[in-house]
Amino acid sequence: MSMTRSILLLVSAVTAQEQFDAAEHAYDLGQFDRARRLYTEAYELDPRPGLLFNIGQCHKKLGDWSQAAFFYRRYLARTPKGEGVEKLQELITEMDAKAAALAQQRPQPPPAPVPAPTTPSTVKKAALSLEPSPAPPRPPTFATPTVEAALADKPLYREWWVWAAAGTATTATLAGVVAASVAASQQRLPRYGELDAR
């Protein structure tokens, strides 16, 4: 029974890791909604507090300020003694302020219908008077889902070394993949099979 439980936990951990990796990939590509969904699935399999922060980061990138604040709070609740708590509180305050500002910008619901009869022309005028709902703000992308990156004063994408590091990492990764492929094709570790001694 304990073995089955251990296997279940192991499978969950492996699957959660896969979901996390996929989420990181999506985040790197700026696919924040997909990343949010994958982080959520990873959390369902393996509820690590850091995933809550990452989900909050995705909401922030999507302009869902209130949701971002919610997940930042959940992260704080799960890691009360973690580092960067004060700065995270500031982040929550910022998200709350943005959510409040966005709520004020939203158009007020139309007034209750007036009992007096209206003509088609007046209805059209009323409809035209409604301002279109503002599109949710899109903060800059290309940030990593870490507390430090989120709290940095200067956006990471404006740092020259980020681009240099990204270029170097990409080149190194490609070189590594090619080298590994060549090595794998030239040399394979020997396998001596299995021996059944039961």
Place this chain on the structure above:
Amino acid sequence: MRLFALVLVLAGCGERGTAVRVRADFDTAMSLQQLRFSGERWFGPEVRPGAAEGVLQSGGELLVWLPDDASGDVRCVVEGLVGGKVVARGETRVRLVPGREVPAVVTLACMAPGKGPGRLGRCDD
């Protein structure tokens, strides 16, 4: 789909029991041709490959399935053969865990006269 995969994994694990994965590390300059694996009363001696087919590369593994209730320590010995003659040897002790696979990494060293224990390199130097 995921549930199906999980069921497959569990079903597969149910058929598996206690095992030890023996890995043989050695200097390829030894030019070993075969390896002889043994684990006290639990398994072996087992020579792989069955016939010498050339110089072996380091890092090869043999997965040994043991009875489900196997437990305790086992001394895994790997001997390196050249022309059917033992020229290198290594051993390690691992603790078996019922229902789990445990790794056993064995580093081989030359047994030729005049070679100190742990000396790596071609054994007929």
